[in-house]
Amino acid sequence: MAAQDKTADIEILAELERKVLWLASWTIHNANHLRESADGLKVGGHQASSASLATIMTALYFHVLRPQDRVAVKPHASPIFHAIQYLLGNQTRAKLEAFRAYKGAQSYPSRTKDTDDVDFSTGSVGLGVAQTLFASLAQDYVRAHGLLGARPEGRMIALVGDAELDEGNVFEALLEGWKHDLRNTWWIVDYNRQSLDAVVREGLYERFVGIFEAMGWQVVVVKYGTLQQAAFAEAGGDRLKAWIDSCPNSEYSALTFQGGGAWRKRLMDDLGDQGDVSALIARRSDADLSALMTNLGGHDLPALIAAFDGIDHDRPVCFLCYTVKGFGLPLAGHKDNHAGLMTTAQMDLLRTAMAIRPGREWEPFEGLSTPAGTLSDFLARVPFRAGGSRRLSDPALPVPALAPPPNATLSTQAGFGLILQDLARGNSPLANRIVTTAPDVTVSTNLGPWVNRRGLFAERALADVFKRERIPSTYNWDFSPSGQHLELGIAEMNLFLMLSAFGLSHSLFGARLIPVGTLYDPFICRGLDALNYACYQDARFILVATPSGVTLAPEGGAHQSISTPLIGMAQDGLAAFEPCYVDELAVLMGFAFDYVQRDGAGVADERNWLRDETGGSVYFRLSTRALEQPKRTLSDDQKRHIVDGAYWLRPPGPNCEVVVAVQGAVTPEAIAAVGMMAEDRRDIGLLAVTSADRLNAGWTAASRARERGRSEAESHVERLLAPLPRHCGLVTVLDGHPATLGWLGSVHGHRVRALGVEHFGQTGTLQDLYRHHGIDSAAIVAAAQAVAPGRPIRHLRAL
Structure with a gap:
């Protein structure tokens, strides 16, 4: 791009950034102060947390992103996301006016409840972040199996609140990404140094850098905006930079809230009478000084675009973007601003600053100096919207008949393994799209025979050392790009996030996969948040939890599940089954392989009044207790009744x-x-x-x-x-x-x-x-x- 064109685009992006910040702030203000309230409850909306990401998201959606890129938006930046989609024509004014109301734009981005092109639901902090990592692994799997077709690979991007990095599941996922040669993943950290209730501890960013680099990520620190960079080049600028680098987070936040006069007094107290640096400060008005000191990299479009455009590889990248919580708003920097709302008087001041005329608050280009036609033309050619609908699909796969094993005595866990092994022997389209995974319990949950036939997935071929050395072993652990099992470490959160990512492959990448994950039944509880998250996204997968209950008698209470049947009943989007006999299990597995592929209108079947047309995920609670199997041939009525419960x-x-x-x-x-x-x-x-x-x-x-x-x-x-x-x-x-x-x-x-x-x-x-x-x-x-x-x-x- 020519320098002149790039400058013109930066100017337009700056206009759009102002509009995005206004629309997000106004959407929240309307919901809390203008819309009629029947119950008197505070609506909320996180004006300050949204504002800190306005510049970053403007740069991404209007410049960086391509149609194949997928984004998990920081939960509290939902209003910014909806405002951007409104400008792109993917969101309606009616939905914005109904923000956080019934059928309106959602509090947090939701794949299933929002209508404006949400890639990954977010809300429970940390999960959307890790989801992008597993989505990248799913994309690698799809590509390695030749299912991506002519579609280019996309980047899986998470917009991360710095406080989200307190969540342990994020670091569990980092380790798993390292094991699987993670690619095409960006995490953009909104480093505003504030959490919900406090200011982030000093020196944390150095720890982040060390952790990410140890896991093979490139870390790009975007700390200084162009105003600051220019000031640093002036005489005395090196001492100003040193002061900024050593200023405690809490002090910087407080000064940001207090404004230009406070900045001047503090800087002159600390740096006054030092010649060049004093002159540097004196040359600027209070307003200019405030603008300089808050011109962090995360609020500077040229600095952000240079950082994003500078990546020319597919290694994972962490962008650590310094920001101000509440940037551009009267709430900026205050430690209590997380759930704070601007007053009507403050909103009127912002309206005046943004040149918004009363009654025209929702107009897309109101208050901007660039002609509407120029802005419309720019929005029409942003790369992100070039591909049309970004919700993809893939036809359902036919389900072959599944016969129960002939064993006279068998457990449901062993029966599951034998049914899957029988599928592995064939070459049906369904068998070729099954991908299994387990948190280091592959063998003990009876996935071993499947893995022996279908192999483990890895980007590079790796032979089984025991096999190569001719050491007898029951299992063949060969890794290759054609393998159909992904082995995980012992982390149930990662299991459910992987099932969620692979269970959305038909929608994200246009290639249907049938994920089957196994774990010990009591340890569902260790990943419940991620399981709920996967179901909330309408990901499609089969969860096989085995062994279960006190029937696992010698293992003791730590391995004996009690509450999991109630979890199966209560979890939306998950049909739970607990068969006794293996012929029941064969019927139910056939149903499950079909059920996870359904996506109908959801009209209740009057035979059972279940919304089976819509489909969902499936949970099997199985046992290691070997039982004598009934000698019978199930009728069609019996099979229907088994499926119905x-x-x-x-x-x-x-x-x-x-x-x-x-x-x-x-x-x-x-x-x-x-x-x-x-x-x-x-x-x-x-x-x-x-x-x-x-x-x-x-x-x-x-x-x-x-x-x-x-x-x-x-x-x-x-x-x-x-x-x-x-x-x-x-x-x-x-x-x-x-x-x-x-x-x-x-x-x-x-x-x-x-x-x-x-x-x-x-x-x-x-x-x-x-x-x-x-x-x-x-x-x-x-x-x-x-x-x-x-x-x-x-x-x-x-x-």
């Missing part, structure tokens, strides 16, 4: 007194208990629950539909329990929290006794722990006697 293992008779509803590995105990009770009770039923989550979601949806006038709405669980007489009692049991199934009595008003695990486990045998927690056959029989106190059960006393 439950089916009758023993249908109840017309005079049923007790029904046992069981989920998962304790099914043999339920079968034994029903067998004993059947000698004394009439028409006992045994309900095999494969998904408490699906049963509950369908019941809730059908109830809501009836309340809205759809009298015919009836869920699967309502149909299953409808034939039971009112005197029938329910006993529910699972190796997990009893509340998972305890609600079943509310469906039709039956008495219920919910059995499960409420306390931390301990080591022991299955029999020891099932008896200790009251989920063995004797406990089930005793519960049946309590909930349906008819004729005494003869075996109860003996048990």
Whole structure:
């Protein structure tokens, strides 16, 4: 670009920066002070945190970014993002006016709830940052497998608040990026040296530089703007620069808030009577001095553009951009400005400074000196908008029939591995798009056979040393660009962030992948924030959590999950299943491979009242307990019932007194208990629950539909329990929290006794722990006697 053209573009960018800052500030002001409030709650919006990124985001969106680049915006910069999208024509005035209101622009950027081209949802700090790293790995995987096509590689960019770097998951991700030869990733740190409640500790930036460089990143420090650089070149400028470099963060922030007079007094106190530097200060008015001292690199378009345009490689880069929190606003620099709002009087002063006429606050080019036509032409040719829609897609893959293994005795965990191994033997389009991952538990979660056949992914081929040295080993650990498994270190946050990134590959890169991640069930809790984040983004993946419950008896309480069935029920965007038998698992895996690819209109199916047309992710809670497998061929009705959440293992008779509803590995105990009770009770039923989550979601949806006038709405669980007489009692049991199934009595008003695990486990045998927690056959029989106190059960006393 010619120097003259570049100067003209800088001038236009400076105009747009002013407009972006105004629109973001006005959007927040309108939401808090002008829009009618029905409940009187403070709306908020983070005017100061937004302002610190106005210059950086202007440089990015209007100059640097290309259509293939993807950005995770700092959560509190959401208003700046929406203002930029408004100028680019991707956001509406109505959405801005409804900022933080129902159906309006969201508080934090959201892929699923915002309409203005959000790449990555942000909100829980630190997660969006790490997401860009794993998205870059996903792009490398897609490219290595020849799925990127003619599309160029993009940069995965995170706009990072410096306080976000307090989050441990960021540094866990850094290490994983180093292991996988990270490329095409930029993290741009908004180094305003303020957090939510305080000023950042001195010397922190040196620590950041050391950490990033140790992980193979280039660090670019953008500290001084062009005004400061020019002043440093003047006589005495070296002493001014030294003063700036040694000034504590809290002092710099306070002086920024106080303004030019305070700057002059402090600088003259510290540097006065030193000849050249005193003259340098004296040549500037208070306003000019304030402008000079706050002209940090993160607020200087030429300095930023030089830094961004200077990168000519694909190594990861961390830009450490010095900024002022609240830059350009009356709140600038104050340590309490994080949640602060400008008053109406302050907003009027800003309006005057921006030359905004009353009534024209939302006009895109109001107050700018450049002609509207020139600005429109500039916005029409920014590189970022050149490619049209940036939400890509890829057709769904056909799902082959999945047959359960023929083993007479098998656990669901082993069955999962064998079903996946059978897929690995073939060459179906689905098998070729499956990518597996695990946090260092690949073998112990039965992914080993899959990896033996499909290999591990790496940018460069690396042979298995044990194989090369002819040392016998069950597993073949060959790394290559064609591999389909990514091995992670022991960090569950990284697992869920990787599943999230790979589960968005169809939308980000136009190449559909089917991510399958495995981990120990209790350790879901270690990554819950990232799991919730992945589902909030509508990422599509299959999570296989195994082993689970106190059924992992010898491992003790630290490895025995209790609450995870409730997590499966409560987590939006995640369909949770806990099969007992492997033929059930085969049916459910076939459903899952299809379900994660659905993206329909979301109209409820009147058969089950679940929003299956929309699809989502899937969670399997599996067990290492080997069970005798039933010799049966499942009918189409049984398969549908398994998918919908439950089916009758023993249908109840017309005079049923007790029904046992069981989920998962304790099914043999339920079968034994029903067998004993059947000698004394009439028409006992045994309900095999494969998904408490699906049963509950369908019941809730059908109830809501009836309340809205759809009298015919009836869920699967309502149909299953409808034939039971009112005197029938329910006993529910699972190796997990009893509340998972305890609600079943509310469906039709039956008495219920919910059995499960409420306390931390301990080591022991299955029999020891099932008896200790009251989920063995004797406990089930005793519960049946309590909930349906008819004729005494003869075996109860003996048990």
